[in-house]
Amino acid sequence: MMSIQTLAVAALFQLAAIASPLVLSAHAEVRPTSAASRPVTAGRPASANQMVARPMPPQDVPQTVRPVSHVEMTTSMASESVLESEVFMDSAPMPMGYQSCDSNCCEAHWFAGFEATFLKPHFTSNPAYTLMESDGTSFENYTDVDFTYDMQFAPRVFLGLQGEEIGLRATWWHFDNDPSVLTAQPPANGFGSITPPSFGSVDISTTVPGSTFQAGTGLTAYSIDLDVTRQFCLSRWRIGAFGGLRYAEIDQKYLAQTSNASGTLTGQIDYQHGMSGIGPTMGMYASVPVATRIELFSEARGSLLFGEATSTLTAGEDLDLTTPFTTTTSTSRDEVMTIGEIELGLRWTGCKRQCWQPFGSVALEGQTWGDAGNATSEDGSVGFFGFNASFGFQL
Numbered sequence: 001m002m003s004i005q006t007l008a009v010a011a012l013f014q015l016a017a018i019a020s021p022l023v024l025s026a027h028a029e030v031r032p033t034s035a036a037s038r039p040v041t042a043g044r045p046a047s048a049n050q051m052v053a054r055p056m057p058p059q060d061v062p063q064t065v066r067p068v069s070h071v072e073m074t075t076s077m078a079s080e081s082v083l084e085s086e087v088f089m090d091s092a093p094m095p096m097g098y099q100s101c102d103s104n105c106c107e108a109h110w111f112a113g114f115e116a117t118f119l120k121p122h123f124t125s126n127p128a129y130t131l132m133e134s135d136g137t138s139f140e141n142y143t144d145v146d147f148t149y150d151m152q153f154a155p156r157v158f159l160g161l162q163g164e165e166i167g168l169r170a171t172w173w174h175f176d177n178d179p180s181v182l183t184a185q186p187p188a189n190g191f192g193s194i195t196p197p198s199f200g201s202v203d204i205s206t207t208v209p210g211s212t213f214q215a216g217t218g219l220t221a222y223s224i225d226l227d228v229t230r231q232f233c234l235s236r237w238r239i240g241a242f243g244g245l246r247y248a249e250i251d252q253k254y255l256a257q258t259s260n261a262s263g264t265l266t267g268q269i270d271y272q273h274g275m276s277g278i279g280p281t282m283g284m285y286a287s288v289p290v291a292t293r294i295e296l297f298s299e300a301r302g303s304l305l306f307g308e309a310t311s312t313l314t315a316g317e318d319l320d321l322t323t324p325f326t327t328t329t330s331t332s333r334d335e336v337m338t339i340g341e342i343e344l345g346l347r348w349t350g351c352k353r354q355c356w357q358p359f360g361s362v363a364l365e366g367q368t369w370g371d372a373g374n375a376t377s378e379d380g381s382v383g384f385f386g387f388n389a390s391f392g393f394q395l
Contacts, residue, residue: 108163109357113392115156117365121149121177121219122383126374128182128215129196129256136191145182147217147375151386152177158392160229167229169242174222175384181216185209196256196269197376202315202327204258204267211266215256217375219382223248223339225281238287238295246303248339249276250382254375260320270314273378275371277307277337293349297361301341309335311378338370343388360391 126147134140152175160169186192186207194213195205206213224247231240251274258267283301290296315327345363367384374380 108161109394110161111359111392111394112159113157113359113390115158115388115390117154117156117173117175117386117388118151119154119175119365119367119384119386120151122385123374124380126217127197127376128217129184129194129213131184132193132195133187134191136189145184147179147182147215149177149179149219156388156390162229162231162394165230165232167231169225169227169229171225171227172222176218176220178216178218181214183212183214185212197254199269199271199313199315199376200327200329202269202313202317204256204269204315204317206258206266208260210261212259212263213256214259215254217255218253219251219375221248221250221369221382227281236288239284240286241282241284243280243282245278246281246305246339247276247278248303248305248337248369250274250337250369250372252373252375264320266318266320268316268319271311271376273309273311273373275307275309275335275337277305277335279303279305279307281339283341287347290346295347295349297343297345297347297363299341299343301339303339305337305339307335307337309333309378335371337372340368340370342366345388356393356395358391358393360389362389363387 123146125144128145128147131143131145132140133143154173154175156171156173158169158171161167162169184194186194186209188209190207190209193205193207196213196215225244226246227242227244229240229242231238233239251272253272254269255271256269257265260266281301281303283299285297285299287295287297309332311329311331313327313329317325317327343363343365345361347361348359350358350360365384365386365388369382369384371378372380372382374382
């Protein structure tokens, strides 16, 4: 019996829920009007609160009334609200630092800056000498000792004019590194030796205990670029390409000396070689905002240079004797040199101050110079790896 009463109450609530919209609709069909708005029917007193029925539509125009569910009404209202919100409107601004690329981001301007690069040279091998240790009877141990390099400061300066799409840029970079001189002595037992890398028939090796061998090297490289740049903006990305002309030169040297126990020079090798060339260079760069006024950027460049490779050797043996022996050679040939570079880092752009705007960047940098050789040979490649930090301004 209790369940029947519960069902009856539930049914009444359901009927009330269905009838409520109908009652509200019926009330909406009649509205209070003032006496001045409609004529008063004859025989009836006029009243300001007189209720007048709304005119019904013509009978010959049938109206189709389709019931609309609560879900459809909610979906329709939500869709209209979302589409009309600022998020979906073209005129809605994006947060600072994430704005879409527009005409302002690619406007014409001059720019100039200074970049401090800190790079360390890398070689497959770069021998200074070979140390042989032996007991004279049962074993010999050979150790190749290479030159070691530290990270070296190298300046870079750039200047250019960037239009809305096309621009010009000039860049100069210079690297100069002279690592410390290596010094060694043959084993005291008299069965060992110190031998420099081979330079033909030249021999300034030493096996005498108490004698001294010293070896040093140097590396110099620089490049000058003249580029035409082309940039465009794609959504949040700034993408560009560039191409132009590069002149580059790289030089290396090797200097080794042998002295006897009294310090008198007995042998010397002075070897220098280098490459220089000019040719086309091209590359691409891209950047995208990652925070307010900060962009993640990457740049890659490749160069193909045509020029000349030269080498000179001046060596002296038995320099402590009255009739020393001297060897001199020189070579020159046409050469093709390839250079590849890549950068990845963050760039900051400051607020515009009257007529100029500051910017700065920090990035990892890598370079490879093909067929540049090492200190004692023209075979092999030279690599540079490190980081850079720049500061400049645009007008």
